[in-house]
Amino acid sequence: xxxxxxxxxxxxxxxxxxxxxxxxxxxxxxxxxxxxxxxxxxxxxxxxxxxxxxxxxxxxxxxxxxxxxxxxxxxxxxxxxxxxxxxxxxxxxxxxxxxxxxxxxxxxxxxxxxxxxxxxxxxxxxxxxxxxxxxxxxxxxxxxxxxxxxxxxxxxxxxxxxxxxxxxxxxxxxxxxxxxxxxxxxxxxxxxxxxxxxxxxxxxxxxxxxxxxxxxxxxxxxxxxxxxxxxxxxxxxxxxxxxxxxxxxxxxxxxxxxxxxxxxxxxxxx
Amino acid sequence: xxxxxxxxxxxxxxxxxxxxxxxxxxxxxxxxxxxxxxxxxxxxxxxxxxxxxxxxxxxxxxxxxxxxxxxxxxxxxxxxxxxxxxxxxxxxxxxxxxxxxxxxxxxxxxxxxxxxxxxxxxxxxxxxxxxxxxxxxxxxxxxxxxxxxxxxxxxxxxxxxxxxxxxxxxxxxxxxxxxxxxxxxxxxxxxxxxxxxxxxxxxxxxxxxxxxxxxxxxxxxxxxxxxxxxxxxxxxxxxxxxxxxxxxxxxxxxxxxxxxxxxxxxxxxxxxxxxxxxxxxxxxxxxxxxxx
Numbered sequence: 001x002x003x004x005x006x007x008x009x010x011x012x013x014x015x016x017x018x019x020x021x022x023x024x025x026x027x028x029x030x031x032x033x034x035x036x037x038x039x040x041x042x043x044x045x046x047x048x049x050x051x052x053x054x055x056x057x058x059x060x061x062x063x064x065x066x067x068x069x070x071x072x073x074x075x076x077x078x079x080x081x082x083x084x085x086x087x088x089x090x091x092x093x094x095x096x097x098x099x100x101x102x103x104x105x106x107x108x109x110x111x112x113x114x115x116x117x118x119x120x121x122x123x124x125x126x127x128x129x130x131x132x133x134x135x136x137x138x139x140x141x142x143x144x145x146x147x148x149x150x151x152x153x154x155x156x157x158x159x160x161x162x163x164x165x166x167x168x169x170x171x172x173x174x175x176x177x178x179x180x181x182x183x184x185x186x187x188x189x190x191x192x193x194x195x196x197x198x199x200x201x202x203x204x205x206x207x208x209x210x211x212x213x214x215x216x217x218x219x220x221x222x223x224x225x226x227x228x229x230x231x232x233x234x235x236x237x238x239x240x241x242x243x244x245x246x247x248x249x250x251x252x253x254x255x256x257x258x259x260x261x262x263x264x265x266x267x268x269x270x
Numbered sequence: 271x272x273x274x275x276x277x278x279x280x281x282x283x284x285x286x287x288x289x290x291x292x293x294x295x296x297x298x299x300x301x302x303x304x305x306x307x308x309x310x311x312x313x314x315x316x317x318x319x320x321x322x323x324x325x326x327x328x329x330x331x332x333x334x335x336x337x338x339x340x341x342x343x344x345x346x347x348x349x350x351x352x353x354x355x356x357x358x359x360x361x362x363x364x365x366x367x368x369x370x371x372x373x374x375x376x377x378x379x380x381x382x383x384x385x386x387x388x389x390x391x392x393x394x395x396x397x398x399x400x401x402x403x404x405x406x407x408x409x410x411x412x413x414x415x416x417x418x419x420x421x422x423x424x425x426x427x428x429x430x431x432x433x434x435x436x437x438x439x440x441x442x443x444x445x446x447x448x449x450x451x452x453x454x455x456x457x458x459x460x461x462x463x464x465x466x467x468x469x470x471x472x473x474x475x476x477x478x479x480x481x482x483x484x485x486x487x488x489x490x491x492x493x494x495x496x497x498x499x500x501x502x503x504x505x506x507x508x509x510x511x512x513x514x515x516x517x518x519x520x521x522x523x524x525x526x527x528x529x530x531x532x533x534x535x536x537x538x539x540x541x542x543x544x545x546x547x548x549x550x551x552x553x554x555x556x557x558x559x560x561x562x
Contacts, residue, residue: 003368004368007363007366007368008368010363011363011364011370011371014375015375015379018378018379018382019378019381020404021390021436022382022385022393025393036402038402039401039402040407083287086280086281086283087280087283087284090280094273094277095273095274096274096278097274102285106288109293111493111545111546112296112542113493113538113541115538115541116295116296116535116541116542117292117296117299118525118538119295119299119302119535119538120296120302120535121291121295122526123298123302123531124290124291124295124298142284142287143284143285143288145288172276173273173277173280174276198384201386202385202388204499204500205499205500205518205522209522209526219386220386220387220388221388223388223389223392224388224500224503227395228507237392237396238393241389241390241393244386244388245386248385249381249384249385251384252380252384256380260380260444263441263444264444264445
């Protein structure tokens, strides 16, 4: 009994610590400009107001950054599905020379941090005319080793007999992929899609480097820029944070089962 | 034979993309780090010269480089154990037989992981404020004098560590929780019969069973923490007095503020060398332990 109280008390305390920053953000975003800067710090707005949100969208071009981030995240998701799924399936179920050696090489390459490639990648994008374009933002995320790995691990469980039977019936490999494999992979496709979307939405360093024009910036890049200009405008910045976080938190709440599976596939079995 | 060819049509697009936008730049990074690539070479490649190890030697003579290495090491050494300990603690609590609303708590603890780093770093920048910050106010309530978290060179990095642990502990918690759930009840039963208390069971059943997962978790966490960048960019801009300038922060400054691209890639290569040797060391240590 005492143990139950202690365990649940600690659980609740940790939940409080986890949630307070997010709740505080929402509360401050609804305060009138200047109201948060008081001692003791106010926890709730005197009169809730949407002034900060109006300011963000009417004066600071928030809608454009939001649209940029959304467009990029959707494109990144579609590209990730296009490039990683066929490759992941092939590494699991099709036979070609050097397959297993190639796969081991990919896994070994996971130890290379993306930042190592970043400066040559910038120069490459400059050569290709991709600097300051959405194509440049997307280029390094077309195919990802993690994405290929995720799909492969899942595709391993497709029974070979099923594929063989289709081959005996005369179906071509792409037809088999479209009619038998893809439907079977549906759950892991959702996982891959969420991960691609969230990664793109929150990505910061690469878009910061590759995008120059203010009107092409993504939410995190624009928010970091605004925060440097508006250091004292706590309420405004918290409204910006809310706008950035609400979509990803909603997506996570709706689809967390799929997201968590991807996370486990990436570490426990790896 | 045609089946082999068909198979290649499945992998070729992904391999081409990885080759062009990952493998090629990585190889180019090694080469670039031996050149004096700068703003002049950017304008005209004719100005590019091979300089051997000069970039590395110049870095070794730059105090800020050593400071950035030290700052990053501080972040890793403080952050990784703290984060894994909290992850493990949270996983044990959620997994406890007497815990209620496990799903709810698990979701709450995981929520910061999916948040956008820049946005939550902004929140914490204000939470850590010396005058109006919630944290100093809360500390004041229990009689602790206010700390100028982000303005004091001694406290800025610990503050970023606290933020990073808040943001990340849910990730490893999920992985460790999955590990805990694979430990059969019979093992605990046997330990109890042998007279092991709660601590004894944790020490002799839980920890050994989790060891392989802990290895993966620690490798991933160390690698992740070494890539510190957005937190100081948003919260401290590398300050005060460069106390939160990390390796990547310095790389970005050198590369895209001063356009010393040769020096910047040398910094990236050093980071890679550190990560590679640490990963190999962790694997070697694990192998020795599992043999012992």
